Amino acid sequence: MHDIKYIRAHAEEFEQKLKRRGEDVNVEELINLDTHKREIIQNIDRMRERRNAASKETGVRKKSGQNIDELRSEVLEIGAKLKEAESNLRELDERINNWLLPLPNIPSDQTPEGLTEKDNEFIRDWGEPPEFDFELLDHLAIGERLDILDFKRGSNITGSGFPVWSGAGAGLERALINFMLDLHTNEYGYREMMTPFLANRNSMEGTGQIPKLEYDMYRIDKDDLFLLPTSEVTLVNLHRGEIIPETDLPIKYVAYSPCFRREAGAYGRTTRGFLRTHQFNKVELVRFEKPENSYQVLDELLGNAEEVLRKLDLHYRVVKLCAGELPFAAAVCYDIEVWAPADGGRWLEVSSCSNTEAFQARRANIRYRPVDGSKPQFVNILNGSGLATSRLMVALLETYQTQEGSLIVPPVLRSYMGGKTLVTA
RNA sequence: GGAGGAUUAGCCUAAUUGGUAAGGCAGCGGUCUUGAAAACCGCCGGGUUUACACCCUUGGGGGUUCGAGUCCCUCAUCCUCCGCCA
Numbered sequence: 301m302h303d304i305k306y307i308r309a310h311a312e313e314f315e316q317k318l319k320r321r322g323e324d325v326n327v328e329e330l331i332n333l334d335t336h337k338r339e340i341i342q343n344i345d346r347m348r349e350r351r352n353a354a355s356k357e358t359g360v361r362k363k364s365g366q367n368i369d370e371l372r373s374e375v376l377e378i379g380a381k382l383k384e385a386e387s388n389l390r391e392l393d394e395r396i397n398n399w400l401l402p403l404p405n406i407p408s409d410q411t412p413e414g415l416t417e418k419d420n421e422f423i424r425d426w427g428e429p430p431e432f433d434f435e436l437l438d439h440l441a442i443g444e445r446l447d448i449l450d451f452k453r454g455s456n457i458t459g460s461g462f463p464v465w466s467g468a469g470a471g472l473e474r475a476l477i478n479f480m481l482d483l484h485t486n487e488y489g490y491r492e493m494m495t496p497f498l499a500n501r502n503s504m505e506g507t508g509q510i511p512k513l514e515y516d517m518y519r520i521d522k523d524d525l526f527l528l529p530t531s532e533v534t535l536v537n538l539h540r541g542e543i544i545p546e547t548d549l550p551i552k553y554v555a556y557s558p559c560f561r562r563e564a565g566a567y568g569r570t571t572r573g574f575l576r577t578h579q580f581n582k583v584e585l586v587r588f589e590k591p592e593n594s595y596q597v598l599d600e601l602l603g604n605a606e607e608v609l610r611k612l613d614l615h616y617r618v619v620k621l622c623a624g625e626l627p628f629a630a631a632v633c634y635d636i637e638v639w640a641p642a643d644g645g646r647w648l649e650v651s652s653c654s655n656t657e658a659f660q661a662r663r664a665n666i667r668y669r670p671v672d673g674s675k676p677q678f679v680n681i682l683n684g685s686g687l688a689t690s691r692l693m694v695a696l697l698e699t700y701q702t703q704e705g706s707l708i709v710p711p712v713l714r715s716y717m718g719g720k721t722l723v724t725a
Numbered sequence: 726g727g728a729g730g731a732u733u734a735g736c737c738u739a740a741u742u743g744g745u746a747a748g749g750c751a752g753c754g755g756u757c758u759u760g761a762a763a764a765c766c767g768c769c770g771g772g773u774u775u776a777c778a779c780c781c782u783u784g785g786g787g788g789u790u791c792g793a794g795u796c797c798c799u800c801a802u803c804c805u806c807c808g809c810c811a
Contacts, residue, residue, distance in 0.1 A: 342774080342779090345779055348780055349778095351792090352780090355745075355790095355791050356744075358792070359791085360744090362791090363744090372791045375791045543735065543770090669735070672752090
């Protein structure tokens with residue numbers, strides 16, 4: 301959500317900044333609505349002032365036995381006018397809200413110009429693409445050969461895009477999740493949370509999934525609840541409506557959750573196998589920070605996510621997304637892409653690390669009270685995957701395959717796999 | 726699912742038969758002090774306004790009334806008990 305005062309004072313600048321991400325808006329109508337709204341508020345306040353005074357006077361006169369008929373009829377008349385004005389105000393409020401809620405965050409000045417993937421800025425890469433002297437299998441072929449991955453039965457029980465991990469595959473998935481949770485809690489001081497996997501409408505609006513992405517989510521109609529597309533939703537909404545003492549900041553959360561995305565209509569090469577599924581597992585990082593720290597913290601968060609890949613010894617790169625590619629709530633976003641060597645090799649997105657600045661905080665009304673007692677300020681909220689397992693598993697299977705068709709268990713995962721070093725057919 | 730009770734500002738607690746939210750703690754600023762504590766003064770939810778001032782805020786939303794923390798309806802959350810249940 302945007303600060304209407306900021307828009308009022310910097311209308312042109314606001315439009316320009318949204319234009320950077322391909323959003324064409326004209327805020328003139330919004331500003332007119334806002335001006336009108338403030339007029340109505342002042343009008344309502346004056347009527348209420350008179351009504352309050354008259355009712356008070358009624359009480360006094362009644363006590364002393366004087367006639368109150370005239371006052372009573374005046375208050376009744378004001379009441380009728382008020383009712384109308386209040387209804388106008390509600391309608392205006394709703395229109396302003398409908399205007400603001402679908403608008404994405406404005407890009408930070410440091411976000412690169414551009415609208416498509418090719419405008420993303422390369423930041424760094426790590427490691428080297430692994431070399432092989434045999435014909436590589438892709439992750440689907442490896443999964444089938446080792447009998448650890450079953451797409452067909454998954455679609456039997458739910459539908460396409462719902463994979464089933466089997467045997468050592470399920471073990472590997474669980475090992476990855478545990479490894480990542482341990483890393484972020486023990487080494488980086490995040491507090492582990494186990495949250496519900498469903499969230500209500502207010503929560504979804506708070507983090508920005510609603511209204512724009514409502515139909516990309518699975519919904520439980522009867523209770524108006526949504527399956528999480530990411531545990532960012534629950535971690536951020538833990539503090540919805542709160543004023544946090546400054547001394548409690550920063551707050552650093554990590555959570556595992558399955559993530560559910562309908563991604564309606566997305567089929568083709570990029571959806572093959574694990575590249576895009578309707579359900580996947582993810583370990584998510586969320587941080588609540590003071591504004592002056594948030595960009596330094598974004599670098600830190602990104603580093604925390606990268607460390608997962610370094611410990612797994614997987615080749616990866618970091619790109620900074622251009623304005624047009626930013627997630628809805630982000631002002632700046634880095635993607636981490638891991639190298640999957642089969643099929644000639646391709647980069648797969650395994651993490652997005654964003655600074656939403658005050659955008660989510662304003663939507664979810666999360667503030668902090670400065671120790672000096674000054675007015676509550678919106679916190680800055682950052683989130684990052686650390687990491688999503690499905691595409692990570694693609695890179696892992698393809699990178700750690702052997703000529704014999706078995707799979708080497710990455711050293712950091714062995715303690716989570718009962719010491720197993722090799723998965724064989 | 727059923728019955729009863731509860732919800733007042735960051736926290737805690739008041740408010741005669743309906744008369745327009747009283748205090749305390751914590752925090753911040755100041756006076757005093759070598760410094761601190763204590764004491765005293767001020768600030769300490771949100772909105773409109775250059776300002777003065779005014780308005781709103783007793784979990785949310787409605788209703789009755791000249792007037793609602795108080796009465797009625799409804800929803801949410803919490804507590805106690807009953808039922809069901811992994």
